[in-house]
Amino acid sequence: SQTIHQWPATLVQPVGSPLSLECTVEGTSNPNLYWYRQAAGRGLQLLFYSVGIGQISSEVPQNLSASRPQDRQFILSSKKLLLSDSGFYLCAWRRDRAHYGYTFGSGTRLTVV
Amino acid sequence: EDQVTQSPEALRLQEGESSSLNCSYTVSGLRGLFWYRQDPGKGPEFLFTLYSAGEEKEKERLKATLTKKESFLHITAPKPEDSATYLCAVQGSGNTGKLIFGQGTTLQVKP
Secondary structure, eight states: OOEEEEEOSEEEEOTTOOEEEEEEEESOSSOEEEEEEEOTTSOEEEEEEEEETTEEEESSOSSOEEEEEETTEEEEEESSOOGGGOEEEEEEEEOSSGGGOEEEOOOEEEEEO | OOEEEEEOSEEEEETTOOEEEEEEEEOSSOOEEEEEEEOTTSOOEEEEEEOSTTOEEEETTEEEEEOSSEEEEEEOSOOGGGOEEEEEEEEOSSSSOOOEEOOOEEEEEEO
16 A cells, blocks of 8 residues: 655754755655645645656745655755744645545644744 | 635534535636645545536535535534544646645534
């Protein structure tokens, strides 16, 4: 069966520090992968998506970047965090059967202080 | 531009008091409308997919319906455990599978 792993679960980082969030998917190949951010009391904002290794599309200009070094690995990074980067970050993948839309990871709560 | 608007933002119900959540959307070539449930501090959990106007799906106390411009999530005789944020999302034409989400409706059911 397919599973998605996302870590860490919580993270507190100072302003100006780097960031690396990792997401991996098991049990499938060549998935579409997505990074979303959810600010407090708001909906999910699509940040990046990837349809294959090395293929990254950015949805909004920001302080973040994404990479896909392996088929089932998706990484969200920043060189210098801003206060406005705080939020709940969710990784998702699209199952082969589009019927189900996305399957989400458990999320990372990032607080920039 | 694809867009999703959910209302109300927050809803408080007494246990057993039925109600509906609204999801209005504009999208180029609807390929699917999705409902998710999200508990605090967790990732969204899939509930339903609707594909065409007139379609209905049911699961326990929840029923989702779809028209050409909006979707409703009907909650019949809710229980406290139905308390959560309910998210609506649409997928338009294109091969990327991107979902555009609404801001969600936070439901609180009091015993």
